[in-house]
Every structure is written in C-alpha cells, then in structure tokens.
Amino acid sequence: MGKKIIHVIGTGTIGEPLIGLFVDFREKFEIDEVTFHKRTPLKGDRAKIEHLIGRGAKLAVDEDKVKDFESLGHKVSFTADEAIERATVVIDCTPAGNKNKEEFYLKADGPKGFIAQGSEFGFGKPYVRGVNDKALVPGEDRFIQVVSCNTHNIVTLIKTICEDDDGYILDKGVFVCMRRSNDVTQTSKFVPAPMVGTHDDETYGTHHARDAQYLFETLNIKLNLFSSAIKINTQYMHSLWFNFLISRSMSKEELVDRLLANPRVAVTEKRYANLIFSFGRDHGYYGRILSQTVVVLPTLAVRNGNEIYGFCFTPQDGNSLLSSIAATLWFIDPDPEYVDKRLNPIRRWIYREI
Numbered sequence: 001m002g003k004k005i006i007h008v009i010g011t012g013t014i015g016e017p018l019i020g021l022f023v024d025f026r027e028k029f030e031i032d033e034v035t036f037h038k039r040t041p042l043k044g045d046r047a048k049i050e051h052l053i054g055r056g057a058k059l060a061v062d063e064d065k066v067k068d069f070e071s072l073g074h075k076v077s078f079t080a081d082e083a084i085e086r087a088t089v090v091i092d093c094t095p096a097g098n099k100n101k102e103e104f105y106l107k108a109d110g111p112k113g114f115i116a117q118g119s120e121f122g123f124g125k126p127y128v129r130g131v132n133d134k135a136l137v138p139g140e141d142r143f144i145q146v147v148s149c150n151t152h153n154i155v156t157l158i159k160t161i162c163e164d165d166d167g168y169i170l171d172k173g174v175f176v177c178m179r180r181s182n183d184v185t186q187t188s189k190f191v192p193a194p195m196v197g198t199h200d201d202e203t204y205g206t207h208h209a210r211d212a213q214y215l216f217e218t219l220n221i222k223l224n225l226f227s228s229a230i231k232i233n234t235q236y237m238h239s240l241w242f243n244f245l246i247s248r249s250m251s252k253e254e255l256v257d258r259l260l261a262n263p264r265v266a267v268t269e270k271r272y273a274n275l276i277f278s279f280g281r282d283h284g285y286y287g288r289i290l291s292q293t294v295v296v297l298p299t300l301a302v303r304n305g306n307e308i309y310g311f312c313f314t315p316q317d318g319n320s321l322l323s324s325i326a327a328t329l330w331f332i333d334p335d336p337e338y339v340d341k342r343l344n345p346i347r348r349w350i351y352r353e354i
C-alpha cells in the first residue's frame with residue numbers, strides 16, 4: 001500500500017476531536033498523513049483550524065473557497081476533490097454524509113473506504129466496535145455507518161447482558177433515550193424545557209431501536225426492540241433507561257458480572273450526569289470518554305427473575321470516536337489483530353469504572 005492518508009470531512013463535535021486524535025496518534029496508528037475538510041470560512045473558527053494545522057493536519061477546502069480561507073490566514077493544502085481522491089479512508093463527520101456519498105464518494109476511485117456518522121442512515125453497513133466487528137467483510141464493505149451514540153449504548157447493553165453461548169435470550173428490549181439538548185460545542189436549538197419525542201416508527205418507536213435492529217441484522221439476529229426519546233434541558237450527557245425481558249432467569253450478581261466483564265462498558269456509583277461529564281473533562285481524551293456506555297450500578301434491578309431495569313449514561317461523542325477509529329484501521333488492514341494492536345494507545349480512555 002502507498003501512503004496511508006486519513007481525510008476527515010467536517011470540524012464539528014465529532015470531526016474536530018477525531019482530526020486531533022488521528023494527528024496525535026499518527027505514528028502509533030501507522031498513518032502517514034491526516035487531512036481535513038472545512039466547509040465554511042469563519043473568523044470564529046480560525047483558532048480551531050490553526051490549532052489543528054499546528055498539530056500536523058492539512059486543510060482542504062472547496063475550490064471556490066480557497067481565497068476566503070487564505071484571507072483568514074490559513075494555509076490551504078488541497079482542494080476538497082483532491083483530498084478525497086488521495087485519501088486511503090474518508091470519514092464524513094457532517095450531517096450530509098448520504099448527500100456527499102451521491103455527489104462525491106461514489107465517483108472517487110482512490111479511497112479504500114468511507115465512513116459516515118449517526119444521522120446518515122443507509123450510508124453503509126451499520127457498525128459499533130465490539131458488537132458487530134465480524135459482520136464487516138473485507139473487500140466488500142466500502143461504506144460503513146458508525147451509528148449514533150445512543151444506538152452504541154443500546155446495542156452494547158443488549159450484547160453484554162443478553163448474549164448467551166447459544167444465542168440471544170432477549171424477548172423484548174425497551175429504551176427511553178433522555179437526550180441532552182445540545183452539545184457544549186453547539187449554540188442552536190436550545191429551549192429550556194423538556195421536549196418529548198414522537199414515535200414516528202410504528203415498529204421501533206424512534207430511530208434508536210430501529211438502528212439497533214439494523215445493526216444486529218448484520219449478524220442475522222432479529223430482536224424485539226422499542227425506544228422513546230425525550231430532549232431535556234441539560235448540556236451534559238444523554239441518559240438512557242433500559243428494560244429487558246429475557247427468556248431465562250438472571251441474578252443481579254450475574255447481571256453485574258456481565259457488565260464488569262466487558263472492557264468497553266464502564267460502571268459507576270455516580271448518579272449525576274455532571275459528575276460523569278466532569279470525570280471525562282478531567283481524565284478523558286480532550287474530555288471524551290471512549291467507553292460505549294456508563295452503567296449506574298445502584299440503579300440496576302431484576303424483577304421476577306427475568307425483567308431487568310437500569311439507567312446509564314451515553315458518552316455521546318466518545319463511543320462513536322472509538323468505532324470511527326476502529327473502522328478506519330479496519331479499512332487499512334482488516335486483520336483483527338492489527339486493529340486490536342493499533343487501538344492499544346487509546347485504551348486508557350476506555351474506562352471500566354467512573
């Protein structure tokens with residue numbers, strides 16, 4: 001293989017830390033170059049862009065915006081089209097991944113693979129690190145959708161709690177996603193009142209359970225899932241209530257042991273989202289917790305032997321970072337040992353306890 005180049009499109013809540021992480025770990029991931037695309041030239045974003053360039057990433061912009069970016073003092077290294085064509089892996093971190101796929105990615109021969117994020121249903125095979133890695137087919141899957149952060153949480157709980165040696169013991173899974181209003185990086189859509197979501201999907205309620213089902217379908221597993229969502233007036237973290245009806249009895253000890261045994265699950269005694277968020281700020285990678293979920297142990301309950309209840313928090317822009325990095329490494333070399341080994345340097349942010 002020639003030069004290994006990672007190209008990130010979008011510098012928002014997901015793109016910005018991902019670009020930073022790839023440049024920081026370039027050598028350990030054995031990557032030659034990190035490039036990124038910024039769409040809008042903005043004075044307010046100048047410091048962010050210069051910081052990313054200073055750390056070693058190279059800026060690409062649309063051809064008709066080169067002068068605008070240069071007049072802000074930025075060094076533009078590539079046009080958007082050039083950057084896509086010369087990349088090994090393209091990671092779309094915009095809410096327009098499907099549109100970009102139609103307009104650009106399907107026409108590009110250079111990259112080995114393309115990754116899009118949570119909102120881009122249908123972009124490619126849905127993926128969560130540690131849940132359906134074996135569903136990725138080398139040479140066949142060129143488009144991967146890293147599903148949303150709450151879907152990461154849901155599918156990880158299902159796999160951890162409900163997978164037995166001879167299959168899944170889940171009869172029904174119900175979830176309430178209590179979503180934070182917006183990220184600390186975002187300034188729009190804040191209304192200081194809880195807003196309940198509608199159940200637009202007759203079968204699954206909201207996209208969270210639907211996406212979880214589509215992800216399990218990549219493993220030929222059909223589940224009975226339903227989710228609801230409510231947006232609440234906090235910027236800290238998403239919270240998730242879950243209820244599993246399972247086909248055999250499970251003790252509370254077994255439930256806890258299962259959660260403790262999964263290295264991608266963090267457990268906590270903390271019941272406040274701000275304390276989990278604050279742990280991320282103090283100990284995480286630039287504030288990010290890379291665990292798939294943070295389960296609150298004192299909230300776990302088992303009723304009638306086969307009904308499981310609990311609350312957890314979603315590391316909203318950390319769990320999808322981990323899956324995006326793992327999927328990128330998989331495109332570079334699909335050998336599971338290669339991916340595992342390359343992920344070692346960032347494992348210290350995949351917490352077991354918070």
Ligand SMILES: NC(=O)c1ccc[n+]([C@@H]2O[C@H](COP(=O)([O-])OP(=O)(O)OC[C@H]3O[C@@H](n4cnc5c(N)ncnc54)[C@H](OP(=O)(O)O)[C@@H]3O)[C@@H](O)[C@H]2O)c1
Pocket residue numbers: 009010011012013014015038039040041093094095096117118119120147148149183185186316317320
């Ligand atoms: N936020 C989270 O916690 C989170 C968690 C998991 C998954 N996701 C998913 O990640 C994706 C991005 O979310 P985000 O929260 O990072 O969004 P965001 O903070 O709003 O940032 C969006 C970025 O995309 C760029 N952009 C938008 N449309 C574009 C286009 N057509 N072409 C090129 N660039 C474009 C914007 O560029 P300019 O500002 O330069 O115009 C901006 O940098 C979504 O699919 C979302 O579902 C988000």
